Amino acid sequence: xxxxxxxxxxxxxxxxxxxxSAAKTMHTSQPGVSxxxxxxEEEIGVKIFQRxxxxxxxxxxxxxxxxxxxxxxxxxxxxIKNITAEYENNNEGKFTIATTHTQARYKLxxxxxxxxxKYPKINLNIHQGNPSQVTEQILKGEADVGIATxxxxxxxxxxxxxxxxxNRSLVMPKGHPLEQEESITLQHLASYPLITYxxxxxxxxxxxxxxxxxxVEPNIMLTAIDADVIKTYVNLDLGIGLIAEMAFDKEKDRxxxxxxxxxxxxxxxxxxxxxxxxFVRTFTCDFIRMFIPHMxxxxxxxxxxxxxI
Amino acid sequence: xxxxxxxxxxxxxxxxxxxxSAAKTMHTSQPGVSxxxxxxEEEIGVKIFQRxxxxxxxxxxxxxxxxxxxxxxxxxxxxIKNITAEYENNNEGKFTIATTHTQARYKLxxxxxxxxxKYPKINLNIHQGNPSQVTEQILKGEADVGIATxxxxxxxxxxxxxxxxxNRSLVMPKGHPLEQEESITLQHLASYPLITYxxxxxxxxxxxxxxxxxxVEPNIMLTAIDADVIKTYVNLDLGIGLIAEMAFDKEKDRxxxxxxxxxxxxxxxxxxxxxxxxFVRTFTCDFIRMFIPHMxxxxxxxxxxxxxI
DNA sequence: TCGGTTTACGAGGATCGTAATAATA
DNA sequence: TATTATTACGATCCTCGTAAACCGA
Numbered sequence: 001x002x003x004x005x006x007x008x009x010x011x012x013x014x015x016x017x018x019x020x021s022a023a024k025t026m027h028t029s030q031p032g033v034s035x036x037x038x039x040x041e042e043e044i045g046v047k048i049f050q051r052x053x054x055x056x057x058x059x060x061x062x063x064x065x066x067x068x069x070x071x072x073x074x075x076x077x078x079x080i081k082n083i084t085a086e087y088e089n090n091n092e093g094k095f096t097i098a099t100t101h102t103q104a105r106y107k108l109x110x111x112x113x114x115x116x117x118k119y120p121k122i123n124l125n126i127h128q129g130n131p132s133q134v135t136e137q138i139l140k141g142e143a144d145v146g147i148a149t150x151x152x153x154x155x156x157x158x159x160x161x162x163x164x165x166x167n168r169s170l171v172m173p174k175g176h177p178l179e180q181e182e183s184i185t186l187q188h189l190a191s192y193p194l195i196t197y198x199x200x201x202x203x204x205x206x207x208x209x210x211x212x213x214x215x216v217e218p219n220i221m222l223t224a225i226d227a228d229v230i231k232t233y234v235n236l237d238l239g240i241g242l243i244a245e246m247a248f249d250k251e252k253d254r255x256x257x258x259x260x261x262x263x264x265x266x267x268x269x270x271x272x273x274x275x276x277x278x279f280v281r282t283f284t285c286d287f288i289r290m291f292i293p294h295m296x297x298x299x300x301x302x303x304x305x306x307x308x309i
Numbered sequence: 310x311x312x313x314x315x316x317x318x319x320x321x322x323x324x325x326x327x328x329x330s331a332a333k334t335m336h337t338s339q340p341g342v343s344x345x346x347x348x349x350e351e352e353i354g355v356k357i358f359q360r361x362x363x364x365x366x367x368x369x370x371x372x373x374x375x376x377x378x379x380x381x382x383x384x385x386x387x388x389i390k391n392i393t394a395e396y397e398n399n400n401e402g403k404f405t406i407a408t409t410h411t412q413a414r415y416k417l418x419x420x421x422x423x424x425x426x427k428y429p430k431i432n433l434n435i436h437q438g439n440p441s442q443v444t445e446q447i448l449k450g451e452a453d454v455g456i457a458t459x460x461x462x463x464x465x466x467x468x469x470x471x472x473x474x475x476n477r478s479l480v481m482p483k484g485h486p487l488e489q490e491e492s493i494t495l496q497h498l499a500s501y502p503l504i505t506y507x508x509x510x511x512x513x514x515x516x517x518x519x520x521x522x523x524x525v526e527p528n529i530m531l532t533a534i535d536a537d538v539i540k541t542y543v544n545l546d547l548g549i550g551l552i553a554e555m556a557f558d559k560e561k562d563r564x565x566x567x568x569x570x571x572x573x574x575x576x577x578x579x580x581x582x583x584x585x586x587x588f589v590r591t592f593t594c595d596f597i598r599m600f601i602p603h604m605x606x607x608x609x610x611x612x613x614x615x616x617x618i
Numbered sequence: 619t620c621g622g623t624t625t626a627c628g629a630g631g632a633t634c635g636t637a638a639t640a641a642t643a
Numbered sequence: 644t645a646t647t648a649t650t651a652c653g654a655t656c657c658t659c660g661t662a663a664a665c666c667g668a
Binding site for chain 2: 001002003004006044045046061062065066069070072073076077079080081083084086087088089279
Binding site: 327328329339340343344347360362363364365 | 621622623624625626
């Protein structure tokens with residue numbers, strides 16, 4: 001059993017069972033990957049992949065179990081690279097952030113700008129996804145940190161730090177009847193077509209809960225994964241939009257009106273999460289500090305000490 | 310980075326930084342191991358081992374961190390072997406039990422006999438150690454199951470099943486003043502030199518607690534790791550012995566008297582533990598069932614389902 | 619001097635790439 | 644037919660073992 005063979009299997013699975021594609025991401029030849037997989041399967045005496053003729057179509061039953069172990073091994077080998085890179089050279093390496101659209105679009109740019117200036121040699125990646133994908137990526141070690149709202153906190157393998165809280169804003173075209181309304185209620189929202197985040201998305205479960213508890217049935221005409229799309233449809237006068245407050249830009253969204261509705265929904269909190277029992281590089285800590293300015297160095301140190309290095 | 314290199318480092322650490330000894334356990338040559346370590350250190354650009362001249366004397370700071378990851382990788386690679394062996398051939402493989410002396414000596418033999426008859430091709434190993442070593446071995450995957458009293462339960466990575474409860478017996482030479490005593494008290498125990506298990510050992514912490522709470526100071530003249538040693542010294546009339554009830558054998562210990570003291574100490578419970586998130590082979594489950602006869606198949610099934618396979 | 623580690627070196631294997639073949643959708 | 648997996652094959656690299664040199668206690 002060789003690490004390279006495990007890597008091959010790992011990449012083939014990640015590339016939807018396409019050996020050619022896996023070979024490309026590994027910068028090696030197709031036959032090489034194919035061969036290594038065969039060699040391992042022969043050695044362990046068990047087929048890892050289900051095949052339709054020559055095509056790989058999935059994992060076998062034992063293959064699925066083996067793949068779990070392989071994922072852990074790949075994660076730990078990445079961890080070793082991180083550890084050694086840290087001791088060898090402080091300012092080189094790869095840094096991957098998994099995050100949701102809202103963060104990537106409205107909160108990260110400023111921080112990333114500072115970060116890139118400070119660590120020009122770091123290869124920065126941002127993986128955008130929904131909260132459960134963010135969690136997944138942290139768990140698998142594919143991302144060094146994850147930023148999302150609430151969902152990442154549930155897993156006890158992830159260490160979470162609250163970053164900031166935010167409220168929701170209602171956006172509508174200029175001249176909309178609600179523009180003059182002093183105190184907006186859930187009933188108001190329910191009486192217009194509503195456009196908001198996809199229900200799998202951050203905080204929206206809170207939104208649906210609020211409606212349900214008030215026994216008000218909203219007329220959700222469209223859900224989107226990002227505020228830009230929502231605002232676009234609001235602009236077309238297809239309904240009113242419910243978005244995160246930071247997603248409204250007074251200057252850029254000149255044609256729209258935003259009204260605070262924090263009295264209707266509880267605040268949401270955004271967390272930054274890292275995987276427990278994983279080595280944390282200096283620049284990762286630094287990134288966290290940049291992202292959470294309200295945190296004092298003292299508080300951060302306590303967290304860092306907990307997480308050793 | 311190659312698996313073989315990680316294995317070399319792993320074995321060198323386990324062999325107290327002796328490359329020659331590691332090479333022997335790996336059935337390979339000394340220079341080969343040395344070379345592989347050098348190659349890895351060169352590749353990652355960090356020294357794993359502290360050296361005094363040519364001798365390896367310990368892990369460096371980054372080396373210690375890397376070693377943790379290596380241990381995980383080795384554990385997972387063993388796991389892969391278990392999974393595939395299970396699917397390939399049900400009745401071959403290696404089965405390691407980590408346990409304390411009392412279990413190994415008085416409870417295991419009968420079970421092991423049955424087990425070996427049923428699985429003659431399984432390579433059975435018993436690692437004897439103190440409870441914390443047992444826990445360690447389960448965690449590192451060096452043992453498939455661990456049997457000990459109480460201490461293994463504390464770690465949440467270990468899944469524990471209670472096996473049976475036991476009380477303590479007081480052993481003394483024939484003709485000892487306490488032989489005729491109807492109701493033995495802590496004061497009685499304290500008035501003679503006491504010989505019992507090493508304090509780090511199973512249940513003895515309970516014993517010391519009982520004495521402390523009763524504000525009685527026992528006169529502990531000797532502690533041993535196994536009941537045979539204790540009984541030997543009791544035979545020499547050096548004191549009275551406090552041992553697990555199953556450690557007394559009426560026939561073999563003809564020269565001694567055992568008196569139940571369950572009214573003085575709370576019962577202890579022995580647990581069998583396996584590591585969470587690790588593949589469990591059929592024969593391992595079977596062993597557990599043999600060890601816990603009071604458990605019905607139905608109950609075991611529930612446990613097995615939880616632990617998948 | 620002895621136990622232990624590294625160097626040197628050569629044989630045997632393994633890996634990887636190209637090219638060709640086979641099979642699937 | 645086009646995409647994808649396997650076979651074939653050869654060059655290169657790597658691993659491993661023996662022998663020898665080297666170092667420390």
